[in-house]
Structure formats: C-alpha cells, structure tokens
Amino acid sequence: MSLSIQLIRREDFESRCLSALVGAGAMAMVAGVARQVLHLSVDPGAFALMAAAVTAVKPKASENALMRVAMLLLPALPYVLDLPSSLQHAAAGAIAAGLLAWRGNGRDSVGTPLQVALCAGAAAVTTALGLYVQEVLHARFLPARGYFPLLVDYSVVALFWSIGTLPANLAVDLDAVTTRGMRLEATLTGEVKGLVARALTLYRQSQEEARKLAKGAGLEKLQAVLGKLARDAFTLAESHTELEAQLASASQGSVDSQVQELKKRAQDAQDGVARRQLERAAASLGEELNHLDALSRRQERLLAQLHAQVALLERARVCFIGARAGSPLSGNDRVQALADKLSALDLESTGAEGPVNAPRAPAVRS
Secondary structure (H helix, E strand, O other): OOOEEEEOOHHHHHHHHHHHHHHHHHHHHHHHHHHHOOOOOOOHHHHHHHHHHHHHOEOOHHHHHHHHHHHHHHHHHHHHOOOOHHHHHHHHHHHHHHHHHHHOEOOOOOOOHHHHHHHHHHHHHHHHHHHHHHHHHHHHOOOOOOHHHHHHHHHHHHHHHHHOOHHHHEEEEOOHHHHHHHHHHHHOOHHHHHHHHHHHHHHHHHHHHHHHHOOHHHHHHHHHHHHHHHHHHHHHHHHHHHHHHHHHHOOHHHHHHHHHHHHHHHHHOOOHHHHHHHHHHHHHHHHHHHHHHHHHHHHHHHHHHHHHHHHHHHHHHHHHHHHHHOOOOOHHHHHHHHHHHHHHHHHHHHHHHOOOOOOOOOOOOO
8 A cells, every 4th residue: 555645625724824824913912012011021932923813723613612611721731831942833733733733623524533633733843943033033124013023923833833723734644545435524514524534434444454354465366355345436426517517507496497488488489480490599508408308317326326335335345254153265365255255246236237437517608
C-alpha cells in the first residue's frame, strides 16, 4: 500500500483562515484601545491565538458554547503553568489546533487521532514561525505606535496558526480506497452520505478481519476483492450525486410547463407556419422531458444499487466473521474459498445490476 493524502473540503480551510484573521483583527483593535486608553500592553502572541481560535472553530450546534469556552481556557494552560517562554505560544497553538481538528472542524464527524496529532504538531511549528515573522516585521518595517502595526502583528500570528490547521482537512491513509471514501463522504449530504459512511465503516472492519485471517498473498487477494466492493459503492454514490445535480439544474416541472405553453400557443396560432414551428418546439421539448423522466428513474436505480452494494459489504463482513469462527479447511484453502465467495457475490451483483455508466446531461432548449 502507498501513502495517500487528499485535501477534503478546501472551502472549510479557507473560511477558517479568514475567520481567524477577522478575530485577530478585532482583538488588535481592542489591544490598541487598551494601550492608548488604559496604558496596558497586550501580548500579540497569546491574545491573537485566543481570538483566532475562538472565531475559527466550527463545532456542532449542540457543542458550540462548550467548544468556544474550551478554546478560551485550554490554550491558556501553558501560560498558567509558566512554561518556558519559547514553548508557551507553540504549546498554546498546538492545543487550540488539536481541539479544532477534534471537534471543531466544521464537519459532523470528529477528527481522527492522526488528524488531531498532525494538526497540533503543524500548528506548534507555524505558531512559532509566525511569531518570529511578526517580530521581524515589527522591528524592521513597522512604526512603534498606532493601530496599523498592531493589526499586522495580530494578523500575522493568526494567519500562520490557521495555516497550521490544514491537517484537519487532510485525508491521510495508507489505503487509497479509504482516502477516497473519506473525501467523498465530506462532499455528500443526505441519504447518500449515510450510505457512503456505512460502506467506509464496513470496508475498514472487513480489512481488520482480513488481516486477522490471512497474511501475505492471501491477504492481498482478500484486500483486492474488498477494495473492488468499496470502490463500486463509491462509484455508485458519485454517479448518483452527479445525476442529482443534473436533474436539479433542469427541472422536469419547468420543462413540462414550457411544453404545455407551446402546445397552447400552437392551438391558438392563426398562421400555419407559426403553428408548425410551435408544434416542432413542443415536440422537441417533449423528447427532453422524456429524457429527464428516464434520468429520474435511473437515479432511483442508482440509489437502489448503492443500497445493494452496501448490503454486499455487510455480507462480506459477516463472511469474515464466520470464517474466523471456524472452518474445516486449512489456512490457504480457507482464504481461497473466502476470496472466491466474495468474488462470486460481486459478480452476482454486477451481473444483476449492469455496469454503471456516466449519465448524459440533458440539453434543455427553450
């Protein structure tokens, strides 16, 4: 297996960086007022991190208040514990990024342990780097007083910290099939998303069972069959989503109303040439309406196929559990028999449903 890394939901990362900059900019204005009116010096490191983290985190609605309070309190621990100054900001940035990757990443699911660890490590490095850049800019290029240097100082720290949260949007896995499923799940909604999430879970569970059951060539054979089952499920989900988008862009109700309107105009037309042109336009749109109806039925079939493919992965998992429970065959024979059984299930499903072809986009003419 080769390492597979894919960026998922890029727009979430971009909006997170923007939110962090907005929060840090607001905190810079507060720091400016505190310095000029109250004659207090506000450290750009700790307060920029706090403001960036609180505004950038996107938890579930039920956890919103709790996560924002945690973003205020937990990153303050390195300062309360009086860690060495060289570690305080890096540790605070790491804690904030880890919390964000875990339960504030903007998705319904929590971050994986690998995403949390990578996010914390990257943020620790980028936070320290951001503070260094801020100090250089402040010392060499910015005036000593005013709101503008504060805005630059806080924004630089927030930007570098938010860049360190990129691993929260990375799907990292040694298995390309798993990575594809994670990336696809992040782009879906509704029933199809639940089916893809279930297929991904079943694939992972079956892989674990396969590793317990076989080694070497036998394991590779079982993994190849499981990979094909999962890839077929993901392909069905992608085809269904593409078809759904096409049907949404060309509403059947709108086309049907146009057909009825053209027919009515043709009946009311007094000129023969105009009547024939209107009738041809209505007939042309009628063909497109039939095509849209066929696409709608195909969408239903794709959803049914996806349900069947997920059920097939469930059967595969049960087959692995049954094979581990006991079999009169020897190790190699048992693995071969199991691989043949899974392949037969896959062939049976493929033969019954037929190949999945990319749907043709309807060309609606007005």
